[in-house]
Amino acid sequence: MATGFACAYSCCYRSRLHQQYGLQEKPCGDCCVHWCCGPCALCQEYRELKSRGFDMSLGWQGNMERMGKGVATAPPQMHPGMTR
Template identity: 40%
Template structure:
């Protein structure tokens, strides 16, 4: 049975409030995460990826390229999910220059937003 479309999809609108809750260099805002990311970034990235609802070992694929594709895509995913302003160029630069800082920023954002972050298919009943 075909149901009529009652509402058209809306474009993602950004507001002034749609910024990261903390800067890329604000790692000291959460010293526990900062230390974990500094001493064992792969472990921290895997844990953060799992909390976001992705495969636990997904960040380990970053070791196979000069541009860390998983770190960059996770940053883009979080930015898009929460409606945070930004662009792919900035995501790429931050991911290449300081992956631990990116993972810390993602973790802080998830904690501060306290929104469900599990991504996946919509279940139809």
């Protein structure tokens, strides 16, 4: 049962990644990708952020400082409700 919640939680971040960088949901929706193969989805997201210059060893705040966006105290919050 906890696995389903992790899938729902992680697909929200995949959706944010798509919105932030104007990426398309292909070949299927974000939640479907995380539900069918969560590890594959996380690897794709990791590679996308890495190709955009993120250094995963720095963490969220370290990357924000490095990119000149100031110190963020927390990751951006999701908009409540359905967006589609």
